[in-house]
Amino acid sequence: xxxxxxxxxxxxxxxxxxxxxxxxxxxxxxxxxxxxxxxxxxxxxxxxxxxxxxxxxxxxxxxxxxxxxxxxxxxxxxxxxxxxxxxxxxxxxxxxxxxxxxxxxxxxxxxxxxxxxxxxxxxxxxxxxxxxxxxxxxxxxxxxxxxxxxxxxxxxxxxxxxxxxxxxxxxxxxxxxxxxxxxxxxxxxxxxxxxxxxxxxxxxxxxxxxxxxxxxxxxxxxxxxxxxxxxxxxxxxxxxxxxxxxxxxxxxxxxxxxxxxxxxxxxxxxxxxxxxxxxxxxxxxxxxxxxxxxxxxxxxxxxxx
Amino acid sequence: xxxxxxxxxxxxxxxxxxxxxxxxxxxxxxxxxxxxxxxxxxxxxxxxxxxxxxxxxxxxxxxxxxxxxxxxxxxxxxxxxxxxxxxxxxxxxxxxxxxxxxxxxxxxxxxxxxxxxxxxxxxxxxxxxxxxxxxxxxxxxxxxxxxxxxxxxxxxxxxxxxxxxxxxxxxxxxxxxxxxxxxxxxxxxxxxxxxxxxxxxxxxxxxxxxxxxxxxxxxxxxxxxxxxxxxxxxxxxxxxxxxxxxxxxxxxxxxxxxxxxxxxxxxxxxxxxxxxxxxxxxxxxxxxxxxxxxxxxxxxxxxxxxxxxxxxxxxxxxxxxxxxxxxxxxxxxxxxxxxxxxxxxxxxxxxxxxxxxxxxxxxxxxxxxxxxxxxxxxxxxxxxxxxxxxxxxxxxxxxxxxxxxxxxxxxxxxxxxxxxxxxxxxxxxxxxxxxxxxxxxx
Numbered sequence: 069x070x071x072x073x074x075x076x077x078x079x080x081x082x083x084x085x086x087x088x089x090x091x092x093x094x095x096x097x098x099x100x101x102x103x104x105x106x107x108x109x110x111x112x113x114x115x116x117x118x119x120x121x122x123x124x125x126x127x128x129x130x131x132x133x134x135x136x137x138x139x140x141x142x143x144x145x146x147x148x149x150x151x152x153x154x155x156x157x158x159x160x161x162x163x164x165x166x167x168x169x170x171x172x173x174x175x176x177x178x179x180x181x182x183x184x185x186x187x188x189x190x191x192x193x194x195x196x197x198x199x200x201x202x203x204x205x206x207x208x209x210x211x212x213x214x215x216x217x218x219x220x221x222x223x224x225x226x227x228x229x230x231x232x233x234x235x236x237x238x239x240x241x242x243x244x245x246x247x248x249x250x251x252x253x254x255x256x257x258x259x260x261x262x263x264x265x266x267x268x269x270x271x272x273x274x275x276x277x278x279x280x281x282x283x284x285x286x287x288x289x290x291x292x293x294x295x296x297x298x299x300x301x302x303x304x305x306x307x308x309x310x311x312x313x314x315x316x317x318x319x320x321x322x323x324x325x326x327x328x329x330x331x332x333x334x335x336x337x338x339x340x341x342x343x344x345x346x347x348x349x350x351x352x353x354x355x356x357x358x359x360x361x362x363x364x365x366x367x368x369x370x371x372x373x
Numbered sequence: 374x375x376x377x378x379x380x381x382x383x384x385x386x387x388x389x390x391x392x393x394x395x396x397x398x399x400x401x402x403x404x405x406x407x408x409x410x411x412x413x414x415x416x417x418x419x420x421x422x423x424x425x426x427x428x429x430x431x432x433x434x435x436x437x438x439x440x441x442x443x444x445x446x447x448x449x450x451x452x453x454x455x456x457x458x459x460x461x462x463x464x465x466x467x468x469x470x471x472x473x474x475x476x477x478x479x480x481x482x483x484x485x486x487x488x489x490x491x492x493x494x495x496x497x498x499x500x501x502x503x504x505x506x507x508x509x510x511x512x513x514x515x516x517x518x519x520x521x522x523x524x525x526x527x528x529x530x531x532x533x534x535x536x537x538x539x540x541x542x543x544x545x546x547x548x549x550x551x552x553x554x555x556x557x558x559x560x561x562x563x564x565x566x567x568x569x570x571x572x573x574x575x576x577x578x579x580x581x582x583x584x585x586x587x588x589x590x591x592x593x594x595x596x597x598x599x600x601x602x603x604x605x606x607x608x609x610x611x612x613x614x615x616x617x618x619x620x621x622x623x624x625x626x627x628x629x630x631x632x633x634x635x636x637x638x639x640x641x642x643x644x645x646x647x648x649x650x651x652x653x654x655x656x657x658x659x660x661x662x663x664x665x666x667x668x669x670x671x672x673x674x675x676x677x678x679x680x681x682x683x684x685x686x687x688x689x690x691x692x693x694x695x696x697x698x699x700x701x702x703x704x705x706x707x708x709x710x711x712x713x714x715x716x717x718x719x720x721x722x723x724x725x726x727x728x729x730x731x732x733x734x735x736x737x738x739x740x741x742x743x744x745x746x747x748x749x750x751x752x753x754x755x756x757x758x759x760x761x762x763x764x765x766x767x768x769x770x771x772x773x774x775x776x777x778x779x780x781x782x783x784x785x786x787x788x789x790x791x792x793x794x795x796x797x798x799x800x801x802x803x804x805x806x807x808x809x810x811x812x813x814x815x
Contacts (some may be wrong), residue, residue, distance in 0.1 A: 103581045113412070120411040123427055150407055162783045169527050170786040172581055173739055176529075176732055177778025184772040189412045192768075193419055301728070305592070308585060343600040350589040350596075357586055358574045 070210040074217070075338045076331070081222045081291065083330020084229035088284035089307035090314065090322035091236070092152075092277030098253045098317035099273050100164070105175035106155055108304015109182035110278045114148040114285030115295040116186055119195055122289075133200060137290075144286050145279040152278025153271055155182075160274075161267070179301070187297040194296040201290060225287045232283060233323060236276070240319065245272055253317070302346060306333070309353040315366020324364060394449045402442035409437055480747050487653060491646040501645045505652055505717060507757045509710055512656040514737040514749040516706030519663055521735065522744035523672065524699035525679025527584040529731055530571070530591025534564040534704040536598060536726035538711025543611040543721055544604070553617035557712050564708025565701045567594075572700035576693055591731055599723040610722025616644065617651060617716050648717055655713060659706045660746055666702070675699055679744075729771065736778055742787060 089111050096104040121143040125136045159178045163170045204219030240246035248269045251259040260266045288303075289295050310329040314321025329349060336348040356363065414434040420426040487504075494500040513535065520528045538560040545556045575586050598605045605611065616624065622631040624644040632639035666672040674695045677685045686692055715721050737756050741748030763770040 103585060117411050119425075120415050120417055120427070123417060123425055124411075124415065127427070147407060147411065150404065154404060154408060159779045159783075163786070166782070166786045169739075170782045172527065172584055173735070174779050174782035176735075177775045177782065180729075180732070180771050180775030181779065182775075184768065184775060186412065188768050188772060189409075190416065191418055195417055195425060196419055196423060197425060305585075305589065309589075312582075312585075344596070347593050347596045347600075350593050353589045354574060354586050357578060357582055361578070361582070 070208060070214045070216050071338070073208070074214075075334050077216070077218055077222060079331035079334035080327060081225050081330070082334055083310075083327035084226055085284045085287050085291070085326075086303070086307050086310045086329050087323040087326025088229060088232065088280045088287070089303060090310040090326045091319060092281050093308050093311040094314070094316055094319065094322040095249075095273050095277050097311070099249060099270055100160070100171075102160070102171040103175065103308065104160075104274075104277070105172065105304070106159075106178040106182055107277065107281060108300035108302075108307065109179050110148060110152055110155070110300070111281040111285045111288075111303055111307075112295070112297065112300030113151050113182060113186060114144050114278070114282030115289045115299070116190060116195075116285075116297075117147050117282065118144040118286035118289050119197060119295055122197065122200075137200070141283065141286060144282045148282030148285070149275045149279040151182075152274040152281075155278075156271055156274040161270075179304075183297050183300055190297065192297060194294050196294045197289060199293060221291055225291055228283065228287065229323075232280065236280070237319065239276070245269070249273060305353070306346075306349050309349055309356070312353060312361075313356050313363055315363030317367070318363070318365040321363055321365035390453070394446055394453075397449055398442050398445040401445040402438050405441035406434075406438050409434055413437060483747075483750065484657075491649050495642065495646070498642065498645065501642070501649060503757070503761060505645070505649050507754055508649070508652040508656050509714060509717075510734065510737060510753040510757050511750050512652065512659050512706060512710045512713075513734045514741065514753050515656065515659040515663060515746065516703050516710065517734050517738050518703075518741075518744065518746070518749050519666075519675070519706070520699050520703035521738050522741075522749070523663075523667065523679060524675040524696065526696060526699060527581075527735075528587045528700075528703065529584045529728070529735065530587035530589070530594075531703070531707055531734055532726045532728070532731040533571075533591040533594040534568060534707030535711040535714065535730070536594055536723075537564040537567050537704075538708030539715040539721050539726070540598060540605060540611070540711075541708070542712035542715045543614045546615050546716075547611060547613070550615075552621070553615070553712070553716050557709060560712035561705045561708040564711065565705040568700040568702075568704025568707075569697055571704075572697045576696055588728065588731075591726075591728060595723050595726050598726070605723075608723060610720060610724075611715075612720045614715050614719050614721070616719065617647070619647065648713075652713055652717075655709055659709075662702075663746065671695070671698055676744075732778075733774070736774070736781075739778075740781060 089107065092107045092110070093104060096102065096107070118140050122136065122140045125139060130136050130139075155178055159174045160171055163174055199221075201219075201221040201224055204217050204222070206215055207218055208216040210216075240249060248259070248264045249272070251262070251264050252266055252269050256266050259269075285295070288299075306329055307326065310325035311322050312325070313328055314323070314325025329352070332352060333345050333349055337345045340348075414429060414431055415427050416430055417425055417427045487508075490504050491501060494504075513531070516534075517528065517531045520526050520531070541560040541563045542553070542556045545551045545559060546553070551559075571587065571590050575583050578586060599608055601607070618624070619631055622634060623629065624631050624647055626639040627633065630639060632643065667676070674685070674690050675698075677688070677690060678692060678695050678699075682692060685695075714725070718725075733756065737752045738749055740756065741750070741752035760770060760774075763773060
């Protein structure tokens with residue numbers, strides 16, 4: 069039971085990270101109708117920028133951890149958002165009315181560009197960081213000596229996710245930008261006729277998605293203490309699975325899907341085998357797409373002729 | 374957003390135009406500065422004791438920003454000179470028509486040249502090796518072409534069938550001692566079965582979803598191969614896979630070898646030439662089968678499916694069998710190519726079957742113009758040849774590959790070399806070409 073509780077905590081934390089990435093997929097798919105294959109690599113770039121800015125701040129002599137983390141968060145969100153904007157501008161916007169496979173292939177190319185760019189720029193070796201947020205709480209001592217722990221970093225990850233989700237939900241449901249996004253999602257031509265700047269709205273979607281991916285990258289860095297140039301690929305596919313599982317186009321669905329994938333992966337590793345945890349995640353993607361392509365909270369797609 | 378398009382009056386006022394170009398270039402340079410400030414300006418590395426160290430590279434950063442600035446001016450000037458239709462000028466229509474006519478003579482000429490390659494380059498082992506590699510990718514490209522180019526199903530996990538073929542040959546040959554020629558059909562059939570197994574569940578999916586599921590399938594196969602140590606040897610792979618024989622005669626030194634039976638001196642190049650002709654024959658078989666299938670009802674159905682799935686169903690075409698046969702046929706050739714790969718290398722490991730491989734084959738098909746047989750062959754030659762040019766710059770290879778893929782999609786989404794139109798179509802009363810219709814929506 070204690071072991072189960074510990075895995076539950078770990079799974080929820082991992083799921084929060086996946087959920088943050090999944091939001092980027094689900095938003096872009098909702099508006100543009102394409103899988104932003106490079107989104108996983110945007111997450112990886114976010115991790116790298118968090119790492120480098122963290123290193124810079126420490127070497128400048130800053131010691132207050134909360135201040136450092138706040139600056140790192142803002143810097144990595146800002147720069148990664150610019151990456152998202154640039155990727156959309158270069159690789160996707162010219163293809164908006166191209167044939168149906170073109171954006172997907174362009175996105176695959178962009179994914180190679182981003183991951184190999186960071187390999188060339190920062191080297192292929194794994195970059196470790198020492199634990200920044202240490203300490204935690206012991207929740208329960210069991211009789212056989214197993215300790216259920218909730219570490220501070222886990223609390224930070226979950227709280228950050230909740231806070232961002234709240235801000236983001238407000239953004240989509242209450243602001244002008246959010247309304248524009250929802251309008252573009254329903255009908256781009258009509259939205260344009262009614263004075264919505266479609267290009268700008270789509271750009272902002274990529275910017276927001278990339279900023280959230282940057283947060284996920286930073287949380288990943290703090291939680292696991294490492295980044296490498298290849299981590300975007302698998303994390304990206306899992307986050308996409310989460311988005312599909314939750315129902316693509318639905319924001320709460322993306323978070324729910326993220327949590328589900330995080331839990332499944334953690335429990336699979338804990339009770340079955342660590343080697344096959346990725347196989348489990350990919351199999352879920354296939355099974356979900358076959359048996360409930362609309363996901364948990366998605367709307368069925370109507371095929372128009 | 375700073376990226377307003379030039380208004381018509383700008384073209385008449387040189388000063389306004391220069392200001393516009395400079396402004397655009399400055400914005401690009403600024404964006405590049407922010408993007409690369411941390412990623413290139415500062416290099417991190419894990420130090421000897423595990424802590425992170427860093428050093429600055431502001432010189433590189435400055436030069437990259439300068440390149441972006443200059444490049445942006447050049448692109449903008451080129452765009453204004455060539456006019457808004459600059460993209461289509463890349464391959465003008467007369468040249469394309471010329472290519473089409475030349476295409477009729479290119480194919481036989483290329484074939485004759487390929488047949489003669491081992492004769493001409495007999496003493497250049499490197500070229501023979503490269504030729505075998507190119508032909509392997511030509512075959513893979515033609516195999517995937519059935520699925521992507523003809524049936525229009527985006528398959529990102531093609532390497533899975535390649536892996537199934539390679540591992541089935543390797544396992545049958547090393548455990549049961551079966552010869553290459555017996556294993557080749559088995560490998561193909563097994564791969565084909567996997568193709569149907571993948572095909573069944575994804576029948577209902579379209580476009581991007583299909584692509585992601587095939588990608589996941591490819592990754593699952595690779596992960597299982599990596600982790601099923603007792604069967605596949607895990608990351609260490611399978612070694613000492615037997616070489617193919619000619620009617621039971623091994624191409625080895627010694628009294629039982631082919632050279633001894635023929636009474637000529639043994640030369641290791643014989644085997645290379647032999648492998649070259651095997652893969653050439655297999656590739657040509659793929660090509661022949663594809664060309665024949667394309668003229669059969671099933672091939673027509675594939676092309677119809679590619680153009681419009683809804684119309685297909687409305688006309689009573691069974692999309693289930695159409696898709697399944699496409700997957701099975703593509704996988705069959707992938708399996709053949711995999712078995713050949715295993716016998717050529719003599720050693721296989723999961724590292725050879727990564728997603729990058731799938732993307733490379735897909736890029737060959739796309740570059741070749743999706744559906745054009747000659748285009749795919751030329752694309753394979755270009756790609757693999759291009760990769761060889763970058764051999765010294767191993768880590769820049771995939772970067773250039775990614776950039777090329779993006780640029781290709783922007784300039785020539787239908788392929789650089791050729792574009793195969795539907796084999797049959799109405800010659801009259803067609804006001805809109807299928808190229809102009811947004812696919813998947815109508």
